[in-house]
Amino acid sequence: MFGGGGGLNPRKMEQMMEQMGIDVEDIDAEEVIIRTDEYDLVFNDAEVTKMDARGQETYQVIGSPEQVESGAAGGSADAGGDADAGSAIPDDDVELVSARTGVSEDEAREALEDVDGDLAAAVESLE
Structure with missing residues (x-):
């Protein structure tokens, strides 16, 4: 051609x-x-x-x-422990989980922290 x-x-x-x-x-x-x-x-x-x-x-x-x-x-970003946990989870991920599940952003951030930032696992745990 x-x-x-x-x-x-x-x-x-x-x-x-x-x-x-x-x-x-x-x-x-x-x-x-x-x-x-x-x-x-x-x-x-x-x-x-x-x-x-x-x-x-x-x-x-x-x-x-x-x-x-x-x-x-990329595990080093999560290695800071609880003090850094808020900064390790991107706000966009928190908003996505919150919108998908209908929970507050605080609940979404906590769910993401519990599963080391895994979006699918956080959504699944909240549904």
Whole structure:
């Protein structure tokens, strides 16, 4: 369909995306973690690009992940104990659990803290 010398010139591609209203931004990420029910994929020193196409944000992660046991990645943020527990749980997660279950944000935060930030487990414990 496209005649080819192995792809488009990056500058030409950038111009075309700009004409279509797509903003591209490189993100200086130190680590990217993708959590699944069974394992975490940890990208160290990944190249991350954010594309914003009229309000729809898409992230591209380039790198080789290390597969680790579920919940093992990023554990240091939770290691502070009860004094840090409020800051370890993102407010967005608290709001999501609260909205999904109809409980107060305080109850949602407590449920999230009890399950180390696992959204599904917190919702399940409150339903």
